[in-house]
Amino acid sequence: MARLTIEDLKKIKEKQHATFTLREGGYRAKVTVHMGTCGIAAGAREIMAALLDEIAQSKAEDIITTTSGCAGLCAREPMITVEVLNKPPVKYGDLTAEKLREIFKEHVLGGNPVEKYALVAGSETTY
Ligand code: FES
Secondary structure, eight states, X not given: OOOOXXXXXXXXXXXXXXXXXXXXXXXXXXXXEEOSHHHHHHTHHHHHHHHHHHHHHHTOSSEEEEEESOOSOGGGOSOEEEEETTSOOEEEOSOOHHHHHHHXXXXXXXXXXXXXXXXXXXXXXXX
């Protein structure tokens, strides 16, 4: 199982610093990895590691990563929520690192939700 390093956590903290909002911070997207007990047990750390790897590879500077607790759908973990400016947030579930990488390229970078992995759209807007 992939492990988060102190460096990974520092990167997350830096991205968090100053703002949680897309609009005020000039960010293109925010990705929340749900890391409640159920999420971690289901592999959320591996999802976070893959996400950080994709961000590093893309060299994108305008993507926020954050974590949250359980989203209330333990059976569908690991889950993420993707928020793109001026679009409804989309929750994805039953993730693997491969699915995460596909969602990152299509939705986070490209702005197009990946419907086949989406659980719900349109709630919990935080920007
Ligand atoms: S820990 Fe996930 S719903 Fe309770």
